[in-house]
Amino acid sequence: MRPAISPRTLARLPMYYRYLEDLNRQGVERISSHLLSGRLGITASQLRQDLSAFGQFGQQGYGYRVDELLRSVAKVMGLDREHNLVLVGAGNIGRALLSYDNFSRRGFKVLRIFDVSPDIVGQRINDIPVDHSRNLAAFLAEHPVEIGVITAPSAVAQQTADLLVAGGVTGIWNFAPVQLKVPSHVFLEHVHISDSLFLLSLRMQAGC
Amino acid sequence: MRPAISPRTLARLPMYYRYLEDLNRQGVERISSHLLSGRLGITASQLRQDLSAFGQFGQQGYGYRVDELLRSVAKVMGLDREHNLVLVGAGNIGRALLSYDNFSRRGFKVLRIFDVSPDIVGQRINDIPVDHSRNLAAFLAEHPVEIGVITAPSAVAQQTADLLVAGGVTGIWNFAPVQLKVPSHVFLEHVHISDSLFLLSLRMQAGC
Numbered sequence: 437m438r439p440a441i442s443p444r445t446l447a448r449l450p451m452y453y454r455y456l457e458d459l460n461r462q463g464v465e466r467i468s469s470h471l472l473s474g475r476l477g478i479t480a481s482q483l484r485q486d487l488s489a490f491g492q493f494g495q496q497g498y499g500y501r502v503d504e505l506l507r508s509v510a511k512v513m514g515l516d517r518e519h520n521l522v523l524v525g526a527g528n529i530g531r532a533l534l535s536y537d538n539f540s541r542r543g544f545k546v547l548r549i550f551d552v553s554p555d556i557v558g559q560r561i562n563d564i565p566v567d568h569s570r571n572l573a574a575f576l577a578e579h580p581v582e583i584g585v586i587t588a589p590s591a592v593a594q595q596t597a598d599l600l601v602a603g604g605v606t607g608i609w610n611f612a613p614v615q616l617k618v619p620s621h622v623f624l625e626h627v628h629i630s631d632s633l634f635l636l637s638l639r640m641q642a643g644c
Numbered sequence: 645m646r647p648a649i650s651p652r653t654l655a656r657l658p659m660y661y662r663y664l665e666d667l668n669r670q671g672v673e674r675i676s677s678h679l680l681s682g683r684l685g686i687t688a689s690q691l692r693q694d695l696s697a698f699g700q701f702g703q704q705g706y707g708y709r710v711d712e713l714l715r716s717v718a719k720v721m722g723l724d725r726e727h728n729l730v731l732v733g734a735g736n737i738g739r740a741l742l743s744y745d746n747f748s749r750r751g752f753k754v755l756r757i758f759d760v761s762p763d764i765v766g767q768r769i770n771d772i773p774v775d776h777s778r779n780l781a782a783f784l785a786e787h788p789v790e791i792g793v794i795t796a797p798s799a800v801a802q803q804t805a806d807l808l809v810a811g812g813v814t815g816i817w818n819f820a821p822v823q824l825k826v827p828s829h830v831f832l833e834h835v836h837i838s839d840s841l842f843l844l845s846l847r848m849q850a851g852c
Contacts (some may be wrong), residue, residue, distance in 0.1 A: 441850055449846055450839035458823075498838055514849030528740035535736060539823065540840055542847075556836070583844065607848045609841055615666075625844040627837065630746055631658040633817055634721055636791065636833040637752075638657055640815045641722030642649055 441512075445486045449513055451476060452486070456506040468499035518543045520581045522605075524569060524596050526551040526561060529611050533587065534562045538562030546581070548575060572596075576603025583607040590614040649720075657721055659684060659805045660694070664714040676707035726751045728789045730813075732777060732804050733796030734759040734769060737819050741795065742770045752791070756783055780804075784811025791815040798822040 455476060459467060473483040487505070490512045510516050523530055526549050533539070534546065549561055550569040557568045561591070567575065569588075575581075584600035586593050586608060593612035600608060607623045610616055618624050663684060667675060681691040695713070700719045719723050731738055741747070742754065757769055758777040765776045776784065777796075783789075784807070791802050792808035794801050794816060801820035808816060817833045818824055826832050 441852065443852075446846060446850070446852070447843065450836070450842040453842060454836065454839070513846040513847065515845060519845060528736050528743060531735035532740055532839070536821075539841065542838075542842075544841065570835065582848070583841075607844050608842055623716070623844055623847045625840045626846075627840050628658070628662065629741070629835065630744070630750075631662070632833045632835050633659060633747065633752065634658040634723065634750075636657065636698075636721060636815050636817055636831055637727060638654060638721040639831045639833075640790070641720065642654070644649065644651075644654070 441489045445489050448476075448478070448486060448626060450511060452531050453506070453509045453513060453515070456502055456509060459502045460506050464502050466499050472500060513591075515542055518545055519583055520579070521546045521583045521585055522548050522572070522575070522581050522600075523587060524550045524572065524600075525583040525586065525612075526553070526566060527587060528554055530585070530587035531561065533585065534564065543580075546585075547579060547581060550575075572599050573603055576600070576605070581605055583609060586610045586612050586616075588612060649697045653697050656684075656686070656694060657717060661714070661717045661721060664710055664717060667710045669712050670721060672710050674707050674709050680708065694798070723750055726753055727791055728787070729754045729791045729793055730756050730758060730780070730783070730789050730808075731793040732758045732780065732808075733794065733820075734761070734764055734774060735795060735797075738793075738795035739769065741793065742772065754793075755789065757786060758783075777804075780807050781811055784808070784813070789813055791817060792822075794818045794820050796820060 440506065443528065461540055462492045469480045469483055473480040476483065491508055507516070521544055523534065523546050526534075530549070534549070540546070546564050549564050549566045550572050551557060551566055552569050559566050582605065584597075584605040584607070586596050588596050590612045593614045597608055597610070597616045597618055601618055601622055606621065608616065608618060608625070610624060610626045613628075616624060616626070677688045677691055683686040684691065699716055715724070729752055731742065731754050738757070742757070748754075748757055754772050757772050757774045758780050759765060759774055760777050764774045767774050789811065790813065792805075792813040792815070794804050796804050798820045801818065801822045802824055805816055805818070805824045809826055809830055814829065816824065816826060816833070818832060818834045821836075824832060824834070
């Protein structure tokens with residue numbers, strides 16, 4: 437059995453993935469642990485320890501093969517397969533997410549968009565059909581969906597989460613600024629966009 | 645002189661601030677370090693250590709006064725004063741940010757929006773004037789702006805950053821999926837929205 441990966445290693449994996457993907461796109465074939473860790477702003481021993489949590493990579497004096505490491509990181513992250521999503525709330529933030537082609541490229545496939553606005557129900561956004569939110573439960577009953585994206589107003593965020601969970605969704609990506617309650621088998625990532633602005637302000641204030 | 649605050653403490657402060665603000669809004673007057681740390685998912689000793697980095701708070705057997713701690717955290721984060729911002733790129737993500745009233749409430753004041761689209765130049769969004777991007781340098785020459793928000797397309801993100809820096813901006817909040825080069829005196833926060841989706845996928849895959 438694979439040993440449990442520490443929360444800190446987990447939190448760093450998306451950064452590794454992003455960076456390795458960049459290197460791969462630039463045609464870089466291999467990179468030393470020293471150089472890779474330096475670029476990522478961590479120590480070489482930290483990097484080796486993180487990567488050892490999910491396999492043996494790298495050779496003394498050779499470094500890492502970028503494509504091999506990228507594939508392994510992608511696999512650990514579940515990015516080597518498709519995920520079905522629904523998105524609830526086609527306001528500005530919902531549309532911004534839908535316009536990033538990065539998600540579909542990485543296998544995150546939005547099957548349907550739900551909203552209540554008569555202006556867009558029945559239309560398509562980025563070629564994805566927009567359905568009325570009242571049909572969410574019925575849709576989930578007929579389609580296997582892993583991840584629900586909540587970009588709806590705060591006032592309806594919890595009831596949306598409840599419908600998603602009842603419909604079998606096991607991951608929720610929440611953009612509504614409200615603390616959601618979900619059962620323990622459901623994974624929840626809450627995006628606090630303002631945190632990074634606060635952190636910027638803090639770093640400017642503290643000068644570090 | 646205040647001792648330097650560790651990067652990990654820094655990264656946790658926005659969460660402290662958010663949580664304390666919630667408690668304060670709910671009328672909670674004091675909270676024990678045990679309860680507060682538990683809610684935040686860290687240890688009580690971690691919390692005490694973080695908070696000791698910027699002052700003495702809390703009393704044995706009494707806990708923390710929520711309003712006092714909130715004010716102190718806000719001050720350390722530079723949230724006790726106003727910040728002038730400009731936003732470049734009024735697409736979906738730009739509009740989503742502008743529609744959050746949380747930023748202006750916390751003192752982040754967007755003075756002007758810049759875009760190139762003739763449909764919106766000369767208009768107002770959330771009562772903030774939209775100017776043509778070609779006028780950015782001239783605007784910065786006449787108005788003191790601390791923070792530039794880049795929600796423009798990747799292709800123009802670096803040149804936008806260069807204009808912002810030349811215009812005296814010392815903080816950049818970047819949403820374009822591109823690595824920006826800025827001088828060392830400029831603070832940069834890059835928002836990688838996809839990281840949290842990757843982390844969600846990873847946690848679902850790893851079951852943790």
